[in-house]
Amino acid sequence: MTAVAGFKDLFTRNLRQSGIFIAFVAIVGLFTILTDGTLLSPGNVTNIVLQYSYILILAIGMLIVIVGGHIDLSVGSVVALTGAVSAVLVIKNGQPWWVGVLAALAVGLVVGCWQGFWVAYVGIPAFIVTLAGMLLFRGMTYQVLDNVSLSPFPHEYQKIAGGFLNGFLGGQGIDVFTLVIAAVAVVGYVVSQFRQRAGRVKYQQVVESMPIFLTKLVLVAVVVMAFAYQLARSRGLPIVLIILGVLIMVYTVVTTKTVFGRHVYAIGGNLSAAQLSGVKVQKVNFWIFVNMGFLAAVAGAVYSSRSNSAQPGAGNMFELDAIAACFIGGASTTGGVGRVTGAVVGGLIMGVMSNGMQLMGVDQSVQQMVKGLVLLLAVAFDIYNKRRAGAAR
């Protein structure tokens, strides 16, 4: 009695989710044409990954915060603070790069505990707590840096965001190592998808029909390999892409396959229901913010490495980019809805748009206006969909 869902069924049911991928493909296509293909050139693909990695890292944490029904306005300041602490240790005190990174992560966790405490146990709305945090941690950054920028980082530290893994297996102008890693990732994805499908069939759950399933796998494989090929033709596999890939995988599992993730969705969906059902709401809220602090610290390390400096004003407005990425990626403003992959694609849409407009030489002011309108339209689309779903019931 295994039910098989048809393509149309899948498409209409997940219009919100498939919509974001279609929008992404459309935007990539549009800017590829507008920039005469420069957008997808090897160098630029690499550049997009490097340039928006820290926003994507923040968006992953922000998605969990937003699904839980909160908001975090402090992440930009936390990025600056963690980068500053790392810089003081590495640049001023000559510590090795990993001491700086570990210190940044520790600071991020402490910041997360601090905000989590006020939100979860004192019950102050996250908007207020993190607004206070935005000022507090920005001020601390100035203190830590003594109002001056620190640079440059030693070579090893710069590799976090600027390093590449390549040349291990040689290749003529095309890095074989990058392609091998991508192939391994694709094979891993295909195997896990087949195992998942077998499991679902065993439990008599609904699965897609075989042709659709295979088409999906082939499409993913082609896109990943094409992407890897472009990277391989440029400088190889960026280290930051590996960090990002691991984070995306880990947090997809955390949000969809763990009790913690399930409880975050329950809290965002219906707080009192979660409480009455025995969900430990305070504990979950606390860890949501600890996790956000941790990811903000990762982004802080990556950003300081990429900019090769720690500046008092670093990370300004990052929180808004991360929040926008989540909403463009299908997260609901009322909480309870959203996916990690959606937020990442939402972030990439912002990244591709900025990058594309930069390549076209569009004025900074116009770029801002376009991004603002895209955010507005994305949320309007979300609300329109919800109304339609409500009316259909």
Add this chain to the structure above:
Amino acid sequence: MSASPRVPLLSLRQISKRFGAVEALVGVDVDVHAHEVVALVGDNGAGKSTLAKVISGVLVPDSGIIEIDGEEQTIPSPSAAHALGIATVFQDLALAGNLDVTSNIFLGRELTDGMLLDDGKMEQMARQILRDLTLRIPSVRTPLAELSAGQRQAVAIARTLIGSPRIVVLDEPTAALSVAQTAEVLTYIERLRDLGLGVILISHNMNDVRAVSDKIVVLRHGRNNGSFDAATASYESILAAITGATTLSESLMRHTAAMR
């Protein structure tokens, strides 16, 4: 039968709870035995839902004793109540509209396989439970927001069967239901009794109450105002206790004592 000396499954003694100046419950006594449906009735604001929340660990009483199998217990949280074998269906449906049927049934007590959720097993069990109760739900993967009020109530009731509870508290389970759905819920309550559970049914609807309950406990202004044997008590006498036409007189006191 009700005068037998067996130990009640759940025994509430002199439970009091106040919210600021409001006395929600004052010295309330209730006993529930296995194989018994106890109906809690009373006017709006009589304290029925407050009592349900005390039993299910949502509220902690200011004073009073809760005994389960004759042993004194405290129920500081919903998960503690669940650990003691108490399952509750709340009036304001404790369901998350964004989660699917399976996730709602298992919310707060998810099955895990190592570190990860065992979705397949949960889905299978959810389907089994819905089939056992002959509840009609389109699919266990449907988000709750897409179900009708009756279907949501069905899911809320299905929730109680997880983790084999011994005491089930149903707070106005039929309030939002059609006649046919109400009949189904009442059948389900009888099935719970046949399984040997103690059931506390909170309801406004005297027809429902008299159809399934063994004992009827009346609350008025947060106090006990009579306890009746459902088989023999007249409709008028229960109504009189609810509206306050009769108070907890000497004769009723004796009646209550005899019921224990």
